[in-house]
Amino acid sequence: MTLSFCKSPLAQTAIISFVCLLCPGMYNALNTIGNAGNISNKISNIANIAIYITLTVSGIIGGSVINLMGIRWTVFSSCLTYAIYSASYIVLAYTESEIYTIVSAVALGVGAGILWSAQGMITMSYPRHDEKGRYISVFWAIFNLGGFIGGSVLFAVNYNFDMVSIVAPVPEVGYIVFVMLNIIGAVCALFLVPSVQVVRGDGTYAVLEQHTDAPNEAAEVLKLFKDRWALLLLPMCFSSNFFYTYQWNGFNGVLFNSRTRGFNTMVYWVSQMTAVYAISFLYDCKLFGRRKRGVLSLVLFAVLANVMWGCTLIIQLGYTHGQLAEKPTDYSGGLIDLTQVRRAVGPIVLFSAMGVVDALQQSLAFWLLGVITDDAMMLSRYAGFYKSMQSLGAAIAWQLGALSTPLLYQLIINWGLLNLTIPFTLYFAFNIAADFDEELKKKKNTTVMPMNFIDLS
Incomplete structure (x- = not known):
């Protein structure tokens, strides 16, 4: 029997956050270190292409x-699909067969689409209007703790590989830890309650009873491709994971030795947690209307992102490749170790700035989607659309990596996509306020009790 405290929006947000910490968070940690912990990026590129397609x-x-x-x-x-995927790298170590990893990547792609739709529905529809920023920050802090923990595991198991010239694969015990954490995440999911049982602190139900069926859902999904809000946010969605291939493989996976890559992973996700916590105060600030909050958040993101890519370009002009089997990296001085303070500080700080920009972009997208409507069923579709378009961009980016596209070209593409998103998102922020004000007026001071509802959860 589910305890009553689990029925609050904050408890449900915390539960889905821990689920994401232990599943997508571990997947992110594996990728952030570069090449999924392998020396070669071949299999990680192929797996990620399969996942995102x-x-x-x-x-x-x-x-x-x-x-x-x-x-x-x-x-x-x-x-469970995350556990299967993590386990595939253990199989790969023993058999050197890539088939299981690729098949498990396809399974993970299916599971991830469903999980992220659920996460989006909970974090965007359960909180009150003046709490959405705080709930996004709660989710992001807990979720990215997964990347931090995963990075800590990878840092610890690689710590003795302290020679600057060494890039070592993750030992099998590291992957075993990932599998165990994924399974714990699956168990945490069993504490989620049917959405119609979630009650806010003011006594209102987060979700009203709504019946649906497969034909209706199919029709609603098709409508997303004509929905102006979804289409306006499409460039933001498309670009929001595109940069991972370059940042994780072409920067962290190329410039640093193994233990420093693990250390960077921890720093990257801590930066994300800090950034989202800070920006949440602006999202929920009652001194400004939604339009001004949206525009100010976008301006902050745009400025920081352009500065970050400009600094990255300066470093990128100093190398073309990482440590290859036939030759060492052409980065001046070779691979960077965290003990080489003068060489390491700049690139490590820049990698943490990449985490800040990532967090600002994704939290802004979620906050904007969350003020379109309070309808949980609609928001679950918006969340799925967001993840779908995000994954389309990521699949193309990982394909660029698999084709060994020059790193400088990858950087330029990422920088261009960033600036393409700004005018569309700016128009979105300027025009959403009036529509949502009308919806709020209709719902003001209404508390509706849900009818009897049979939920398969």
């Missing part, structure tokens, strides 16, 4: 799956 499809339908099947068991099943 699959996620492009599963993200679109993920919200509908949640609406039709309920949240608890669908999220539980989705978490």
Whole structure:
């Protein structure tokens, strides 16, 4: 029997946050270190392409799956795909066969689309209007703790590889830890409750009873491709994971030795947690209207992102490749070790700045989506659409990596995509306020008790 305290929006947000900490968080940690902990980036590139191509499809339908099947068991099943994927690298170490890793990557793509749709629905629809920024920050802090823990594991198991010239693969025990954490995440998902049972602190129900069926969900999904809010945010969605290939493999995976890559992973995710906590005060600031909050957040993000990419370009002009089997890196002085303070500080700080910019972009996208509507079923579809378009961009980016596209070209593409998103997002922020004010007026001072509801969760 689920305890009553689990039915509050904050408790449900915390639960889905811990689920994401232990599943997507561990996946992020594995990727942030570069090449999924392998010396070669071949298999990690292929696996990520498979994941994101699959996620492009599963993200679109993920919200509908949640609406039709309920949240608890669908999220539980989705978490198991992360454990299967982590275990595939243990199989790879013993058999040197890449087939299982690629098949498990496809399974992960399906599970991730459903999990992220559930996460988006919870964090965007459960809180009150003046709490959305705080709930996003709670989620982001707990979720990115997963990347920090994963980076700590990878830092610890690689610490003795302290020679500057060494890039060592992650030992098998590291992958075993990842599998165990993924399974714990799946168990945490069983504490999620049916959405219609969630009650806010003011006594209102977060979600009202709404019946749906497969034909209706199919129709609603198709409508997303004509929805002006979804289309305006499409460039932001598309670009929001595009840079991972370059930052994780082409920067962290190329410039640093093994233990420093693990250390950087911890710094990257701590930077994300700090950034989202700080920006949440602006998202929920009652001194400004939603339009001004959205515009100020976008301006802050745009300035910091352009400064970050400009500094990255300066470093990128100093190398073309990392440590290869046939030749060492052409970065001046070779691979960077964290004990080489004068060489390490600048690139490590820059990598942490990449984490800050990532957090600002993704939290802004979620906050903007969250003020479109309070309808949980609609927001689950928006969240799925966001993840789908995000994954389409990521699949293309990982393909660029797999094709060994020069790192300088990858940087230029990422920088260009960043600035392409700004005018569309600015228009979004300027025009959403009036529409949402009308919706708030209709719902003001209404508390509706849900009717009897059968939920498959």
